Amino acid sequence: MLSLFSLLLRRSSTSMLAISVIGIAAGLCNSALIALISQALGSTPSTLETMVAGYLALCAGVLVGNTVPEILLARLSRAITSDLRLKLGRRILAAPFRRLEMIGKGPVLAALAQDVQSIVNTASRLPSLVVSLTIVLGCLGYMVWLSPRGMLLVLPAMALLVLFYVFAARRLVPLWRQERDTQDELHREQQQVLDGIKELKLHGPRRHEFMERDFAPAVEHVRHASLRAAISGALLSNFVHFFTWLVLGVMLFGVFTLTTHDSEATRGYVLSLMYMWGPFRGLIEDIGRWPQVSIALDKLAQLEVSLSEPVPDEAADTLAVALPPGGRHEVLLEGVTYAFGDTDAAHSFHVGPIDLALRPGELVFVVGGNGSGKTTLAKLLTGLYTPKSGRLMWNGVPVTNQNREAYRNTFSAIFTDFHLFENLRGVDPTLLEGGAREYLRLFELDTKLQVVEGRFSTTSLSTGQRKRLAMIVALLEDRPFYLFDEWAADQDPEFREVFYRKILPELAARGKGVIVITHDDRYFHLAHRVIKLELGRTVTAVAA
Numbered sequence: 001m002l003s004l005f006s007l008l009l010r011r012s013s014t015s016m017l018a019i020s021v022i023g024i025a026a027g028l029c030n031s032a033l034i035a036l037i038s039q040a041l042g043s044t045p046s047t048l049e050t051m052v053a054g055y056l057a058l059c060a061g062v063l064v065g066n067t068v069p070e071i072l073l074a075r076l077s078r079a080i081t082s083d084l085r086l087k088l089g090r091r092i093l094a095a096p097f098r099r100l101e102m103i104g105k106g107p108v109l110a111a112l113a114q115d116v117q118s119i120v121n122t123a124s125r126l127p128s129l130v131v132s133l134t135i136v137l138g139c140l141g142y143m144v145w146l147s148p149r150g151m152l153l154v155l156p157a158m159a160l161l162v163l164f165y166v167f168a169a170r171r172l173v174p175l176w177r178q179e180r181d182t183q184d185e186l187h188r189e190q191q192q193v194l195d196g197i198k199e200l201k202l203h204g205p206r207r208h209e210f211m212e213r214d215f216a217p218a219v220e221h222v223r224h225a226s227l228r229a230a231i232s233g234a235l236l237s238n239f240v241h242f243f244t245w246l247v248l249g250v251m252l253f254g255v256f257t258l259t260t261h262d263s264e265a266t267r268g269y270v271l272s273l274m275y276m277w278g279p280f281r282g283l284i285e286d287i288g289r290w291p292q293v294s295i296a297l298d299k300l301a302q303l304e305v306s307l308s309e310p311v312p313d314e315a316a317d318t319l320a321v322a323l324p325p326g327g328r329h330e331v332l333l334e335g336v337t338y339a340f341g342d343t344d345a346a347h348s349f350h351v352g353p354i355d356l357a358l359r360p361g362e363l364v365f366v367v368g369g370n371g372s373g374k375t376t377l378a379k380l381l382t383g384l385y386t387p388k389s390g391r392l393m394w395n396g397v398p399v400t401n402q403n404r405e406a407y408r409n410t411f412s413a414i415f416t417d418f419h420l421f422e423n424l425r426g427v428d429p430t431l432l433e434g435g436a437r438e439y440l441r442l443f444e445l446d447t448k449l450q451v452v453e454g455r456f457s458t459t460s461l462s463t464g465q466r467k468r469l470a471m472i473v474a475l476l477e478d479r480p481f482y483l484f485d486e487w488a489a490d491q492d493p494e495f496r497e498v499f500y501r502k503i504l505p506e507l508a509a510r511g512k513g514v515i516v517i518t519h520d521d522r523y524f525h526l527a528h529r530v531i532k533l534e535l536g537r538t539v540t541a542v543a544a
């Protein structure tokens with residue numbers, strides 16, 4: 001909770017000060033109202049007029065004092081939520097690619113959806129917390145003024161209740177933590193449903209098994225964990241409810257005995273206790289729920305740590321340092337190796353050592369069987385993976401964590417699991433109009449879509465068409481290097497021809513270094529070099 005306060009204070013200490021001051025004023029108005037009501041019950045008609053004016057003024061004070069902090073805090077908590085979401089988004093973008101592959105989407109989505117919301121919900125309750133606290137303190141002050149002796153009963157009873165609640169609420173923390181942990185698993189399975197919807201729809205037994213053995217257990221774990229937390233929370237809350245009435249009864253009847261000769265004090269005590277008891281119970285229940293926000297903040301912090309935690313030999317992007325400008329763009333891999341997971345593990349896959357040069361105007365085909373390491377090599381070459389050993393050089397400059405971001409930006413790549421953005425972000429607008437129209441015609445997409453205000457009118461296309469659209473984006477990017485991972489695999493023969501006989505030679509003629517991962521042996525002769533991979537190693541590197 002302290003972290004939530006420091007988050008709020010760091011975002012706007014002025015707003016927090018205003019929330020506290022106005023909240024206290026609202027609480028005081030509330031307490032003054034009850035004191036006034038208590039006085040009015042025993043007043044004479046002559047004083048009533050002043051009291052009505054005072055009553056209306058206090059009501060207005062309560063209205064303003066409750067509304068303003070709520071508005072201020074609504075703005076503040078939304079601003080914090082946006083900050084958290086943006087920060088997390090930036091962390092995700094800056095995290096090593098391999099780290100993201102290892103974490104998976106489940107925990108990231110759970111943090112974005114669940115934890116950030118839980119922080120807003122708790123933060124939104126702060127104004128009522130300030131008001132409640134002030135009402136309680138105001139009423140206590142009024143009761144002390146009426147009869148200090150009555151406090152001998154009231155204060156110990158309240159302290160007892162607070163102690164009881166804080167102690168009992170502590171037992172809820174592991175249950176809340178468990179409930180939150182199960183959410184990661186559920187998000188993972190929900191992601192599987194959406195990603196694998198076709199496969200599940202087409203295969204009844206698979207769908208049945210998936211539901212029974214994966215999805216349902218994840219839902220059940222959440223149900224079980226949240227039910228335990230909810231029942232324990234309800235038991236505690238209702239026991240506190242019961243206990244508060246019990247203590248209130250003891251106090252009320254005790255107050256009668258303690259203030260028996262003073263009817264105004266008795267009336268004031270009864271009214272104040274009745275009035276402050278709701279806010280007091282709300283206050284301790286809110287305080288008891290504070291650990292929930294700590295759990296959410298912990299989860300966000302854990303995710304941030306694991307996003308920035310380096311994978312052995314992988315590093316998060318540091319500030320992008322530009323590589324020295326060079327007219328010629330040349331990439332050199334010298335003895336580069338890579339391994340998934342523990343290098344010594346029996347099943348870990350090793351790539352390399354690989355020596356490879358990619359020069360301007362060169363067309364290099366990478367071939368090899370499934371699982372031979374072609375895509376892994378492509379990720380190494382494009383700077384998505386960091387070599388475990390060996391050197392990656394760009395124009396004679398070693399690619400390091402400082403300049404890797406700049407290095408990656410020299411590539412346009414279409415991987416097999418490419419993503420197509422509707423907005424053509426990062427493309428030179430002067431190239432867009434004419435260039436896009438021409439390429440859309442070449443790839444026979446001009447009847448399907450247009451570029452309107454820097455975005456494609458649609459991306460709802462067939463797989464082959466979407467790949468052709470991705471090719472158009474890559475060509476418009478006009479980068480020094482191109483990498484195509486089995487681009488032609490799902491194209492009609494006619495577009496394969498366009499790809500191998502027109503696009504690739506034209507890119508090479510424009511001085512681009514082009515890597516093509518392919519199984520199309522009919523076109524191998526078009527490459528300047530063909531590199532064959534087997535079990536992560538180059539077995540042949542021949543001039544075609």
Ligand SMILES: Nc1ncnc2c1ncn2[C@@H]1O[C@H](COP(=O)(O)OP(=O)(O)OP(=O)(O)O)[C@@H](O)[C@H]1O
Binds near residue numbers: 371375
């Ligand atoms: N994300 C990953 N995590 C762990 N291991 C991986 C991962 N991706 C690939 N591998 C391992 O690396 C090996 C090579 O995979 P890669 O995708 O590079 O092969 P490929 O030659 O591109 O295959 P294909 O022709 O089927 O696309 C795989 O056999 C697998 O063991």
